[in-house]
Amino acid sequence: MVLPNTPIGYVYNRRDITVLNVSTHTLFLGPAERADVIIDFSKVPAGSKIILYNDAPAPVPGFDPRLDYYKGDPDLTSTGGAPTTKNGLGPNTRTIMQFRVSGPHSPAFNLNKLKAALPAAFAASQPVPVVSEAAYGPAYGTTLTNTYARIESQSLTYTPIGAGSPTTVQLTPKAIHELFEINYGRMNSVLGTELPFTNFLNQTTIPLAHVDPATEIINNNEVQIWKIVHNGVDTHAIHFHLFNVQLINRIGWDGAVKPPDPNELGWKDTVRMNPLEVAVVALMPSVPKLPFSIPDSVRLYDPTNLQGTSGQFMGVDPYTNNPINVTNDMTNFGWEYVWQCHLLGHEENDMMRSVTIGNVTGYLTPLTGPGDQTAAVGAGQINLSWTDNSSIETGYRIERATGAGAFDRSWSPMRSGRWTEVSGREGMRKGSSLLGNEDCSSKSLRH
Numbered sequence: 001m002v003l004p005n006t007p008i009g010y011v012y013n014r015r016d017i018t019v020l021n022v023s024t025h026t027l028f029l030g031p032a033e034r035a036d037v038i039i040d041f042s043k044v045p046a047g048s049k050i051i052l053y054n055d056a057p058a059p060v061p062g063f064d065p066r067l068d069y070y071k072g073d074p075d076l077t078s079t080g081g082a083p084t085t086k087n088g089l090g091p092n093t094r095t096i097m098q099f100r101v102s103g104p105h106s107p108a109f110n111l112n113k114l115k116a117a118l119p120a121a122f123a124a125s126q127p128v129p130v131v132s133e134a135a136y137g138p139a140y141g142t143t144l145t146n147t148y149a150r151i152e153s154q155s156l157t158y159t160p161i162g163a164g165s166p167t168t169v170q171l172t173p174k175a176i177h178e179l180f181e182i183n184y185g186r187m188n189s190v191l192g193t194e195l196p197f198t199n200f201l202n203q204t205t206i207p208l209a210h211v212d213p214a215t216e217i218i219n220n221n222e223v224q225i226w227k228i229v230h231n232g233v234d235t236h237a238i239h240f241h242l243f244n245v246q247l248i249n250r251i252g253w254d255g256a257v258k259p260p261d262p263n264e265l266g267w268k269d270t271v272r273m274n275p276l277e278v279a280v281v282a283l284m285p286s287v288p289k290l291p292f293s294i295p296d297s298v299r300l301y302d303p304t305n306l307q308g309t310s311g312q313f314m315g316v317d318p319y320t321n322n323p324i325n326v327t328n329d330m331t332n333f334g335w336e337y338v339w340q341c342h343l344l345g346h347e348e349n350d351m352m353r354s355v356t357i358g359n360v361t362g363y364l365t366p367l368t369g370p371g372d373q374t375a376a377v378g379a380g381q382i383n384l385s386w387t388d389n390s391s392i393e394t395g396y397r398i399e400r401a402t403g404a405g406a407f408d409r410s411w412s413p414m415r416s417g418r419w420t421e422v423s424g425r426e427g428m429r430k431g432s433s434l435l436g437n438e439d440c441s442s443k444s445l446r447h
């Protein structure tokens with residue numbers, strides 16, 4: 001697409017629920033967003049100097065003069081800001097880059113040739129988008145229609161590209177919540193869940209910390225569509241780790257449906273989410289085929305606290321708002337990634353949640369667990385066999401300790417090796433090891 005040079009502008013319609021959000025711009029990118037840009041200098045005289053300039057507010061869209069740095073800016077140290085930026089020095093958030101044009105003119109860039117080649121290049125290099133939109137039609141040699149969610153939508157019905165019949169996917173309610181943290185009284189943003197079918201008498205948003213149990217659980221190649229409600233005042237650059245999403249549309253709280261910007265079509269790993277809007281994104285993570293194994297992420301909910309503690313959790317069901325008890329236990333997060341705000345001050349203050357790919361219910365329990373293992377003691381040897389529920393196995397470790405009692409002693413490794421996969425329910429593994437010449441008297445074993 002061609003982007004005309006357009007200064008930043010704002011929504012000034014006071015009847016618009018998103019009043020004072022950014023409305024007009026040239027290329028509008030949040031932290032972690034990227035764009036492939038071609039600049040045609042063919043008509044620029046040699047010797048010219050051109051500045052790549054940023055006029056976006058910080059924060060977006062509210063703007064704070066103390067975060068607007070440029071040469072000759074006012075001294076704001078009296079209100080917690082920075083001194084005046086001197087010529088040739090920083091900080092400077094407006095002047096990004098200088099281009100110096102030299103040499104003879106080259107032919108103008110052939111934009112039409114690029115436009116003609118892009119659809120085929122997109123189809124050849126990118127996975128097929130989840131939800132069909134008119135802009136994707138040329139890439140697949142067909143005519144497609146836009147499919148957008150609405151403010152009241154609880155599901156989305158669409159016909160996948162290349163399919164002959166429609167499918168319906170339930171929308172998974174998520175939330176961005178801005179509130180004040182209790183330690184220093186600072187405003188802080190967190191991710192969470194949004195409760196559907198509520199009214200002014202009910203809590204609608206459940207804010208969740210990174211330590212709270214995972215609510216983003218996705219199977220390999222599973223399509224999910226998230227409806228993310230923004231209950232705050234800042235635009236957040238929400239980043240999805242190691243899988244991409246498709247921005248379907250945004251919706252103002254007043255019900256206004258807003259298609260993606262032209263540069264937001266296709267797959268993205270970072271999406272701008274604006275105040276008092278709903279962002280609808282489709283995702284379908286696909287586990288790559290690798291020549292090596294990747295272990296499950298098995299850890300405490302809160303690695304910074306002792307196992308068995310409970311006071312650090314939200315303590316409510318994220319789907320019903322009913323009280324629940326959460327204990328800091330070892331948990332299998334499968335292949336664990338995160339989604340987060342990519343504004344540094346936000347992600348460092350816990351605006352981040354785990355994303356689990358795979359089976360999260362299985363966890364390798366100690367050898368004393370019922371039904372896990374069998375141990376046959378023979379002359380001079382122990383035949384140890386076990387079954388566990390981990391979703392992705394990479395190896396095993398057998399430990400021993402002398403004495404009796406619970407598993408609270410220092411353990412030393414006896415043997416490790418590769419798992420042998422056997423037929424059975426997907427995700428189940430069995431292992432066995434022959435421990436020869438081991439004195440098993442007064443010893444305990446676990447794997």
